[in-house]
Amino acid sequence: MRFGRLTATVGLLAALGGPGSAAGETQFVADSEVGNNAFTAVFDSAIGERITAVSSAVGCTLTVEEAKLEGRARCSVPLGSIHVDNDDTKTEHFGQWATNKKTEPAQCKFELDVPSVKLPPPVEAKTPVPFATEGTFTICGRSRADHRPERIQGTVIYLPAGTYGSKRTLRIRARIEHFDREQYGVTPKNTPGWLARVQQLADVVGTEGTIDVNLFAITPDIAGGETQQ
Numbered sequence: 001m002r003f004g005r006l007t008a009t010v011g012l013l014a015a016l017g018g019p020g021s022a023a024g025e026t027q028f029v030a031d032s033e034v035g036n037n038a039f040t041a042v043f044d045s046a047i048g049e050r051i052t053a054v055s056s057a058v059g060c061t062l063t064v065e066e067a068k069l070e071g072r073a074r075c076s077v078p079l080g081s082i083h084v085d086n087d088d089t090k091t092e093h094f095g096q097w098a099t100n101k102k103t104e105p106a107q108c109k110f111e112l113d114v115p116s117v118k119l120p121p122p123v124e125a126k127t128p129v130p131f132a133t134e135g136t137f138t139i140c141g142r143s144r145a146d147h148r149p150e151r152i153q154g155t156v157i158y159l160p161a162g163t164y165g166s167k168r169t170l171r172i173r174a175r176i177e178h179f180d181r182e183q184y185g186v187t188p189k190n191t192p193g194w195l196a197r198v199q200q201l202a203d204v205v206g207t208e209g210t211i212d213v214n215l216f217a218i219t220p221d222i223a224g225g226e227t228q229q
Helices: 002-016 088-099 195-201
Strands: 025-030 038-044 050-055 059-065 070-078 109-118 129-139 150-159 169-180 208-218
Touching (some): 059 208
Antiparallel strands (some): 025 208, 038 050, 038 208, 059 070, 109 129, 129 150
């Protein structure tokens, strides 16, 4: 109903209009220490292995402007938190490829900067709202070789206070398809000690994959007097 949509939109605007970094802005934070956020990267070779890298240590800060239903985001995943196929050897090899053995894995992060995300109205509580945007990825400080942004698609669900804890929450599901790890230098070709195995691994390990991120981003304020839907 039109009235229900209006009520949900007003509730979301109230959530987005709380304390923030500037007038009309507020921050939603996905805490990397909580463990309820997920990063999954799948690289599937047509004739080789399907490799899955996962982490629950995803941290994000979203800054949202209330009146426009738009915002920006910065996210990061520590390399040391990423596990590959639940296998210590594969995880170690992935860490070597990511760092090119030039930095310590503990100092390396996967980072994403999304300068603009805009949600289309109307917005209804507990209802997925689709979005599409672009973001800049870096791995261990290295940006994409061709300097192109990554295409990001997903959904946002607004959860009023009391739905998922005592604070207003945005549940975000985002996907990056056709992610080429070699564009970021995550490859045995750039890693000392791996040169002799490059040809052997060429058809076994896929270079292009899909990244999925699932986040619960929470406001620091506790809603007072918001009508539950």
